[in-house]
Amino acid sequence: MKQIKVGNLELSDGHPKVCVPIVGENHDEVIEQAKKVVEMNPDIIEWRCDFFDSVYIDEVENMLIDLREVIKDIPLIFTFRTDGEGGKKFISNNSYYDLNVQVAKTGLAELIDVEAYSKDSIALDMIEEIHKAGAKVIGSNHHFNETPSREKIVETLMTMEELGADICKMAVMPSCEEDVKELVYGSIEANEKMIAPIVTMSMGELGAVTRVCGKTTGSVITFAAGVNTSAPGQMTIKQVRNILGINCDDIKDKNIFMIGFMGTGKTTISNALGYITGMPVVDIDKYIEEQENMSISDIFEKNGEEYFRKLETKALEEMQINAGKIVSCGGGVVLKDENIEIMKEGGRTVLLTAEPKTIYDRICENKDRPLLNNHMTVEYIEKMIADREKRYQKAAQVSIATDGKSRVEICGEILERISF
Ligand SMILES: O=C1C[C@@](O)(C(=O)O)C[C@@H](O)[C@@H]1O
Ligand SMILES: [Mg+2]
Structure with a gap:
């Protein structure tokens, strides 16, 4: 697995890092949540911009400037999750592209989440532009209603890597224990075949164990609840760290x-x-x-x-x-x-x-x-x-x-x- 550094943080050193999302709907809420999240001492913070009341780059940039002041040097993931992948808002392809590239250019987020998993998408170009701006890319793909087969999971993660993503992430919803197994074994297989680090999770209470098994699957980041959760199955940062901290x-x-x-x-x-x-x-x-x-x-x-x-x-x-x-x-x-x-x-x-x-x-x-x-x-x-x-x-x-x-x-x- 490739070693990746985001800010001062070394990913893929064998210890999954804990990321906590901020899901405020306006400026004050984002700041308020950021202050509380910083106190939780996460390794990484994600700002879910699709929860925010504006997608205009000026307002987003102003928000990022104030957010950065609160979170200091904690690495930040900028995420606009589109409605098609379980996010809060619709956004046109062009606006999505512009927003991600513009945010990268501000230099205020170390990582940009890009929904990139098919080769004919605009993803390739977007990833290149983000890289040029000096930020890293988390390729991401979400299935809120199902768990694709193990083969499909491996294939999707590998496609992200081919597109140039630095980290490749997939979140799926299980409906039975077999589904959780598919995600776990798919992750292990993908991790063996890929150089880029992966981030995977099976959502909901049924899949919650996948948020604490990164040492087995190779998943380098786990998402824990902040002031609110950003996806079903997220536990508190304390619960996640307790388990990850046990030497097995x-x-x-x-x-x-x-x-x-x-x-x-x-x-x-x-x-x-x-x-x-x-x-x-x-x-x-x-x-x-x-x-x-x-x-x-x-x-x-x-x-x-x-x-x-x-x-x-x-x-x-x-x-x-x-x-x-x-x-x-x-x-x-x-x-x-x-x-x-x-x-x-x-x-x-x-x-x-x-x-x-x-x-x-x-x-x-x-x-x-x-x-x-x-x-x-x-x-x-x-x-x-x-x-x-x-x-x-x-x-x-x-x-x-x-x-x-x-x-x-x-x-x-x-x-x-x-x-x-
Ligand atoms: O992609 C992910 C993972 C996630 O969906 C989860 O299940 O923890 C939470 C999102 O905020 C994040 O962007
Ligand atoms: Mg039995």
């Missing part, structure tokens, strides 16, 4: 076994932890399904629970080869002492818990839960948890209640408590 290197020597009753979030949290730490993730149920070439439901039906439990123990043992994985376990893994021993000896065990009602809400839609299909009530879940409670406690080295917490919060708690 010390926990990569052993497996992390994620245990807990079904519906406590083992799969989701395991994936999220994998994105943050870069550790590979294995879902024991899926692993067994692949080995047996049969679904868990079918294994239960054809061979019974006892047979399945044996497969589970064997799978746990196999996890010890090349340890350093996050292993998401089936809900019943704690039923055998042998399993508990394998997990505790060879790794760290993390128990996720949730109130029966929370679990009910999370899994009531799901039909592939063999033990619950005919007993889908809160009371039944409560009883099952009570039956297994002692087993879980016996296996758990760390126990985390997940009710009412975001995925990122849960991951943060785990990472803080797991270094033992």
